[in-house]
Amino acid sequence: MxxxxxxxxxxxxxxxxxxxxxxxxxxxxxxxxxxxxxxxxxxxxxxxxxxxxxxxxxxxxxxxxxxxxxLSMVVKRVEPDGTLRLSPLGTMYPGNFGLGPVAILGRHETLTGVLTLGSEHTTKESQRIWETKPDQGDKALDWLHVYVFTGRTCAQLERAGVTAGTRVAVHRSKRDLIRFGDYIGSYxxxxxxxxxxxxxxxxxxxxxxxxxxxxxxxxxxxxxxxxxxxxxxxxxxxxxxxxxxxxxxxxxxxxxxxxxxxxxxxxxxxxxxxxxxxxxxxxxxxxxxxxxxxxxxxxxxxxxxxxxxxxxxxxxxxxxxxxxxxxxxxxxxxxxxxxxxxxxxxxxxxxxxxxxx
The missing domain is CATH 3.40.630.10 (Zn peptidases)
Known part of the structure; x- marks a missing residue:
C-alpha cells in the first residue's frame, strides 16, 4: 500500500x-x-x-x-432506557470531537450510537442542557452533560456485549483525511x-x-x-x-x-x-x-x-x-x-x- x-x-x-x-x-x-x-x-x-x-x-x-x-471513551453505566453514560479515556472533552455518531465496541457486536446533549429548544427545567448554554449557565460542555443514544433496549445491548467497560470510539464516518492546500486534517x-x-x-x-x-x-x-x-x-x-x-x-x-x-x-x-x-x-x-x-x-x-x-x-x-x-x-x-x-x-x-x- x-x-x-x-x-x-x-x-x-x-x-x-x-x-x-x-x-x-x-x-x-x-x-x-x-x-x-x-x-x-x-x-x-x-x-x-x-x-x-x-x-x-x-x-x-x-x-x-x-x-x-x-483518545476514546468507556461506558460508565448502561441506563434503564438503553442510553450510555461515558467517561473519557485520555485527556479529552466532548467538544474535542463533537456530538455525532460513535462506534460502540461490544464484545459480540459493534453498534452505532449517537453522542448527544439533547435539544437546544429547552428551558431551565432541562437543567443539564440549560447550564451549557452560553447565555444561561455558561458551563463548558463536559461528560456529565452528554450521553449516547443507542436506540436499543438493555436486553439488546447485553446480547451485543455492551456493559460498563465497553469502549466507545468516534465513528468511522468522521475519519476521512482531508487535504487542503499544503496541509492534511483529521482526527x-x-x-x-x-x-x-x-x-x-x-x-x-x-x-x-x-x-x-x-x-x-x-x-x-x-x-x-x-x-x-x-x-x-x-x-x-x-x-x-x-x-x-x-x-x-x-x-x-x-x-x-x-x-x-x-x-x-x-x-x-x-x-x-x-x-x-x-x-x-x-x-x-x-x-x-x-x-x-x-x-x-x-x-x-x-x-x-x-x-x-x-x-x-x-x-x-x-x-x-x-x-x-x-x-x-x-x-x-x-x-x-x-x-x-x-x-x-x-x-x-x-x-x-x-x-x-
Missing amino acids: SPDAVLQELVSTYGPCGHEDAIRDICLRELSALTDEVWVDAAGNAIALLRGDPGDTHAPPVRVMAHMDE FLDDRAAIAVLLATAQRLQDSPESYRGDIYLVFTTAEEVGANGGVYAARTLPDGITVAVEVGPTEQEYGTSVHGGPIVAYSDALTVYDKTVADGLMDAAKRQGLAPQPAVLGAFESDASHAKAIGTCPRAGLLCIPTLSTHGYEVIAAGAISDATDVLVSFLLSPGSSAT
Missing part, C-alpha cells in the same frame, strides 16, 4: 486504549517484510527489530516508540501520523545502503493516553539504550512552535527533562536534512519516553514531534511533515557521528 493509503487506513481503524488489536494487525502486516523479527509482547506492544552491526559492541540499542491507542493523527513515520523509517532503513550500528527496536505501544502503560513496560523489558518517542507536538505561541515549521525536538515536557545529548542529536539530524527543527520546552505534554524516563525504566530519552495544530482535537499537519520526521529519524539512527551515541 502507498504511504497515503496506509495513513488513511490507520486513521479509519478503531484503536481505543486497551482495544488496539486492529491497529496492531496493520503494524505487524506492514513490518513483517521490512524487519528482522516481529513479535507482540506481554503488554500488547507490537515490536520490530532491526539488527545492527554485531561487531559494534559500543553502540547502544535505540527503542523508537509510537503509540497505537487513540487521530495522534498518534497514527507517528506510526506512519515508524513504518516509513523501517522501509527507508531496509532500502538504505548505510548500516546502523546498534540494534533498533520499533515499538508500537498500548495505552499511552492513560499512563503510557505499554511504553513503560517495553522500556523495562527491552535491552537498555536510548528511547525516542515520536508524537504529534503542539504548535502554539507559548512554545515558539508553528505548524509551518520543521520537526519539533523537545528538551523537556511535563514529566521529565529529556537528555540533552539525545535532543541535540535529533536537532543535528534535522539540520543534516536541510530542515529547520523547532526546539521546544513543552508543558501539559507527556510521552512514552518521558513516562519511562520519569520512573527510571530507561537511561536516556528523547522526543521527536510532528508539528500539529489543534492536538487532541481535529488535528492539522503539513503535507510533508511525516516525510520530514522520517528523514530526521532515519538520519538520527544511521549517523555514527550522532551526539546521542
Whole structure:
C-alpha cells in the first residue's frame, strides 16, 4: 500500500486504549517484510527489530516508540432506557470531537450510537442542557452533560456485549483525511501520523545502503493516553539504550512552535527533562536534512519516553514531534511533515557521528 493509503487506513481503524488489536494487525502486516523479527509482547506492544552491526559492541540499542491507542471513551453505566453514560479515556472533552455518531465496541457486536446533549429548544427545567448554554449557565460542555443514544433496549445491548467497560470510539464516518492546500486534517493523527513515520523509517532503513550500528527496536505501544502503560513496560523489558518517542507536538505561541515549521525536538515536557545529548542529536539530524527543527520546552505534554524516563525504566530519552495544530482535537499537519520526521529519524539512527551515541 502507498504511504497515503496506509495513513488513511490507520486513521479509519478503531484503536481505543486497551482495544488496539486492529491497529496492531496493520503494524505487524506492514513490518513483517521490512524487519528482522516481529513479535507482540506481554503488554500488547507490537515490536520490530532491526539488527545492527554485531561487531559494534559500543553502540547502544535505540527503542523508537509510537503509540497505537487513540483518545476514546468507556461506558460508565448502561441506563434503564438503553442510553450510555461515558467517561473519557485520555485527556479529552466532548467538544474535542463533537456530538455525532460513535462506534460502540461490544464484545459480540459493534453498534452505532449517537453522542448527544439533547435539544437546544429547552428551558431551565432541562437543567443539564440549560447550564451549557452560553447565555444561561455558561458551563463548558463536559461528560456529565452528554450521553449516547443507542436506540436499543438493555436486553439488546447485553446480547451485543455492551456493559460498563465497553469502549466507545468516534465513528468511522468522521475519519476521512482531508487535504487542503499544503496541509492534511483529521482526527487521530495522534498518534497514527507517528506510526506512519515508524513504518516509513523501517522501509527507508531496509532500502538504505548505510548500516546502523546498534540494534533498533520499533515499538508500537498500548495505552499511552492513560499512563503510557505499554511504553513503560517495553522500556523495562527491552535491552537498555536510548528511547525516542515520536508524537504529534503542539504548535502554539507559548512554545515558539508553528505548524509551518520543521520537526519539533523537545528538551523537556511535563514529566521529565529529556537528555540533552539525545535532543541535540535529533536537532543535528534535522539540520543534516536541510530542515529547520523547532526546539521546544513543552508543558501539559507527556510521552512514552518521558513516562519511562520519569520512573527510571530507561537511561536516556528523547522526543521527536510532528508539528500539529489543534492536538487532541481535529488535528492539522503539513503535507510533508511525516516525510520530514522520517528523514530526521532515519538520519538520527544511521549517523555514527550522532551526539546521542
